[in-house]
Amino acid sequence: MNTLSRRGFLAASAAAIGAAQMPRLAFAQSAAPISLAAATRTLDIDGRAATVFGLAGPGGQGLTFDPGQRFRVDLTNDLDVGTIIHWHGQIPPNAQDGVPDMPMPLLAPGETRSYDFEARPGTHWMHSHVPTQEMQLLAAPLIVRSQEDLAADRQEVVMFLHDFSFKAPEEVLAEISGGHGGGHGAGHGAGAEPEQSASMGGMGAMQGMDHGAMGHGATGGMPMGNMPGMGGMMGMSGMMGMGGQMGGMAMDLNDYDWDAYLANDRTLSDPEVVQVERGGRIQLRVINAAAATVFWIETGGAEARLVAVDGHAVQPVAGTRFGLAMGQRLDIEIDLPNEGGAWPILALREGARERTGLILATQGAEVRRLDAVAEAAAPAFDTDLAQEARLIARDPLPDRQVDRSQMLMLGGSMQPYLWTINGAVWGQHQPIIARSGERVVLSFHNMSMMAHPMHLHGHVFQVVGLNGRRVAGALRDTVHVPPMSMVDVALDAGEAARWMLHCHHMPHLATGMMTEFAVTASV
Structure with missing residues (x-):
């Protein structure tokens, strides 16, 4: 698959995140707010067109800020439904936090709202705080570089992960919570509970928060054990893709089989290929924006170390496999061999065989096609908290008495x-x-x-x-x-x-x- 020339990335650019390729000078010269739009877009997912949401900045999906640059953003809602965006990892004034009616209402279609606060450095992201909209990919990277980032001789690559269904999110939620059958080919649930769909899209339930819109009524007491990917009811026989008992417990890992797993909006049938230099150092910023999927990140033959989580530095941890749950971020430094080649960076779905990812490749290297389904299931993530136990903050909170x-x-x-x-x-x-x-x-x-x-x-x-x-x-x-x-x-x-x-x-x-x-x- 000769895709190397299709997107020629410059060093220090972020894969598929156009804003990261904007010249720093352009940001520095202008004190004007950055324009960000919540809008629809179309993706090609394994040869099938999918209309999804997105957050378009000056150079594509997402935003990148330089050290000391304020978060000055004018957000416009170009959707035909109300929305609101949460700046995940940032600490704005509460009124700018982006939660429906706490205290600000949704942005109406066509409305623009301004945000202005001090940006916190690190690998962060932004997403709708309406669950059905996040499930429609209304999310994007939010990268704030530090002085250390600018001084380091390394190439930034962003890996933005999602799970995806061609079905409407209301239908997916109805299948998961109502026992209609999950995963592929379960055609039930369309149009189920019309009042529920209205509230999920129109923010009618739970004090306008939308988060409780499924309520009690959607559960229905239906048996869940026959749902593909539901993990069964505490019984080992129903644990789909678990590969056996985990730590003596029957855990429920994945409660839905999604149609696709995406890295920078793409599957492994047509992955992002990021051009890299021989012997180069990569700063891989991984963001788990999935609705309901935990991923393991595997660097394979490339030497790697975890250097930050959720935008905060940790004492480096060497390894080739690190996990992250929904909402979490990892910064992984990768030292490439001083030779030509291609290095897949894979995201493995926990407890299952599905995977996605991107490929780091030097100029002219052969890029081989990778199957989106691995030969063996990945393990469950951090059931014993072993990974978490290895993480030590580089700049911990000051010691003080607990109040x-x-x-x-x-x-x-x-x-x-x-x-x-x-x-x-x-x-x-x-x-x-x-x-x-x-x-x-x-x-x-x-x-x-x-x-x-x-x-x-x-x-x-x-x-x-x-x-x-x-x-x-x-x-x-x-x-x-x-x-x-x-x-x-x-x-x-x-x-x-x-x-x-x-x-x-x-x-x-x-x-x-x-x-x-x-x-x-x-x-």
Whole structure:
């Protein structure tokens, strides 16, 4: 497949992320806000056209900022439905955080809204905070370079991961939560619960938040064990693609078989081929924007080390396979051999055989076609928190006395399909409270058989406990909590406001797995 010449990337450009190729001079010369548009676009997915959403910046999907550049963005909604964008990894004033009606309403079709705040460096992303829209790919990279990035002699490559279905997201959610059958070829659920579809698209449920729009009624008590990819009901016989027992527990990994898995909007039938130099150093920025898929990143024959998670530096960890849950990001440094060749960088779906990825290749190298289905299933991700335990923040939070501790019980089941925090869905929740400036420890205790990537808006936290063992872990904004596990995080409460705290698995979020971190002014 001779695709090397199709997209000739310059050194220090990001694969398929056009904004990263914009000259820095152009940004520096203009103090004008950057224009960003939520709009529809068409992708070719394995030879089939797909109309999806996207976030178009000056040079393509996504935005890239240079050190010291303010986040000054004019966001225009060019869709025919209301939307709102969350700047995942950034800490804007609460009014600019991008959550429906907390406090700002959705942007109406044709409306433009301005944002202006100090950008935080690192590998971040932006996405609609309407779950059905994120499932339609209304998301893009948000890269803020540091002075260290500019000084380093390395080529930036962005790898933006998604799962994708040709079906409408309302239908996908109905199949997952209603037991109509999942995955490929299950043609049920179209038009199911019309009032649910209206609320999912029109933000009618759960105080306008949309996140609880599936509600209780969509679960229906239907048996889930016969759904492809649903993982069965606690029984080993139903664990699709699991490859056997994991840690003595019957976990539910993947509750839907998607039609495609994308890296920079492409599958392995036509992957991105990034031109690289012999002996070059790559900074691979990996963003998991999937709705409900955890990925392993495999660098294969290329020597690699993990240097940052969620935009925050960690002490380097050498390896060739690193995992990330939905909402998380990894920065991986790769040193290429001093020879010509092609190096696939693959994203493997946990507990399954599907994979996607991109290819690093020197000029003129042979690029061989890769199958989108591996010979063997990848393992479950970090069920014992072994990867998390290896991560040590390079710039940890300062030591100080803990002012407030709070346990959050993560619960739920596949039947009925309902996921809760402290036993409640959004709208029936009790806020987690703190005062601005307090050191707070939140303990996520997962009592369910699915993992939950827990994301807190408006704050950076440090992982300080893993299953009761104290650690000086990574700084993050999204932490993966495996089944029957406990993760403690410490943070300093920020702006007095209502901040979202939720699972970043979209079907879990859509069925109510969200609460709020309510910060009041200090006295």
